[in-house]
Amino acid sequence: MDTTTPTLETLFDQLGLDSDQASIDAFVEQHGPLADDVKVSEADFWTPTQQKFLKDQMQLDAEWAPAVDELNALLHETK
Template identity: 65%
Template sequence: MDIMTHDLGALFAQLGLDSDPASIDAFIAQNYPLPDDVKVSQADFWSENQKRFLQEQMLIDAQWAMAVDELNARLHQSQPRQ
């Protein structure tokens, strides 16, 4: 049984990034806005391994997919969260 949380913080940790809320907000602010025609998994700020992980998670609709969707929305939305 998989009891791991698959939220945005856990996704950042999985990607090898600082995963506390302030670090997540700073990462999003630094990379916002992502152009509408760029998928979150194709953004140039990811390493090749990070891109591959994000692509695979969305392709197989894995448990991480909801967190990847949330990150995608936060990087593309018209008004950044405060």
């Protein structure tokens, strides 16, 4: 049984995205900042499968929720 706490890096892996720090930084730079009224799971750059995963994790307060919340915060940061 895997008891590893999901991280931002493993979330990117789960979403099928490159998960090294440079790739994460580039993703956030390319897609952020999101408008205040846009939930991370509703952003238009996700595939339907990615959107469903993100939405489900937040609604269920599942194990991935903290990593999704971290991504949400990063994508809403203004520089």
